[in-house]
Amino acid sequence: MQGSSSENEADSRLDPAVAARLRRDDAGLVAAVIQQHDTREVLMLGWMDDEAVRRTLTSGRVTFWSRSRGEYWRKGDTSGHVQYVKSVSIDCDGDALLVEVDQVGAACHTGARTCFEAGGDLGATPAARPQAAGRTAPAAGSATTQARQEDR
Numbered sequence: 001m002q003g004s005s006s007e008n009e010a011d012s013r014l015d016p017a018v019a020a021r022l023r024r025d026d027a028g029l030v031a032a033v034i035q036q037h038d039t040r041e042v043l044m045l046g047w048m049d050d051e052a053v054r055r056t057l058t059s060g061r062v063t064f065w066s067r068s069r070g071e072y073w074r075k076g077d078t079s080g081h082v083q084y085v086k087s088v089s090i091d092c093d094g095d096a097l098l099v100e101v102d103q104v105g106a107a108c109h110t111g112a113r114t115c116f117e118a119g120g121d122l123g124a125t126p127a128a129r130p131q132a133a134g135r136t137a138p139a140a141g142s143a144t145t146q147a148r149q150e151d152r
């Protein structure tokens with residue numbers, strides 16, 4: 001049908017308003033953090049070019065650009081571990097996306113639920129916020145408040 005084919009053409013470019021906000025790396029890619037929408041599990045990280053972002057925004061399925069294979073890759077097409085898109089957000093400076101999904105099965109190709117489970121804990125030395133900082137709020141205008149406001 002003529003109507004649907006021109007719709008497809010209109011659809012074949014990423015929305016310029018979205019494209020203008022992307023800050024791509026030298027390879028034309030932005031990072032996409034994939035999160036399970038209800039449990040908030042951080043599932044994996046992938047890379048997207050403009051076309052992968054467009055497909056992810058419009059098709060209901062997460063599509064990545066595979067840097068190793070040099071091709072588009074729709075999550076779940078071979079594994080069955082589909083990611084259904086719930087929402088896509090962009091970060092403050094445009095170089096990363098947060099894609100909330102409903103993940104079928106394992107997000108990681110190893111079979112682990114998340115890629116970070118698969119990779120494992122690197123054994124960072126845990127740190128605690130200093131006790132005094134959180135216990136009582138300093139009076140407004142105090143030196144501490146001043147110092148905090150200047151803290152970037």
Ligand SMILES: [Zn+2]
Binds near residue numbers: 044108109110118
């Ligand atoms: Zn993985």
